[in-house]
Amino acid sequence: MKKIGTALLVLVVLGIALGFYRGWFVLTKPAAEVGSDKVNINLATDSGLIERDVQTAKDKATELTGGVTEDGKVDGQADDNVKSNDL
Known part of the structure; x- marks a missing residue:
């Protein structure tokens, strides 16, 4: 448990450090x-x-x-529920 806390x-x-x-x-x-x-010391963040x-x-x-996106699909790939016209 100590190793997890240290990590x-x-x-x-x-x-x-990366943020600064x-x-x-x-x-x-x-x-x-x-x-x-x-x-006085001020801390400012640049959210943009x-x-x-x-x-x-x-x-x-x-x-x-x-090109795999967050939902697991390749960009431009047809949705599984939509039929493709590739016959």
């Missing part, structure tokens, strides 16, 4: 007020960039698998 922790850390590398997450520190001892990267990965995976 999950490593995967989470790698996912966060790809620009999905950004840490910013606004200018502090004069005389203030407070430190994440969605574009996910779509790019899906497209590449479909290309590498020969």
Whole structure:
């Protein structure tokens, strides 16, 4: 069980590191007020960039698998319930 926990922790850390590398997450520190001892750190996420990267990965995976989509059909393949005109 300890090995599974360690593996999950490593995967989470790698996912966060990848997110910062790809620009999905950004840490910013606004200018502090004069005389203030407070430190503000903001975490921003770019959900549009994440969605574009996910779509790019899906497209590449479909290309590498020969056009097989998520539902298990090859792109352009007729549905099993629809009769084909190939007689």
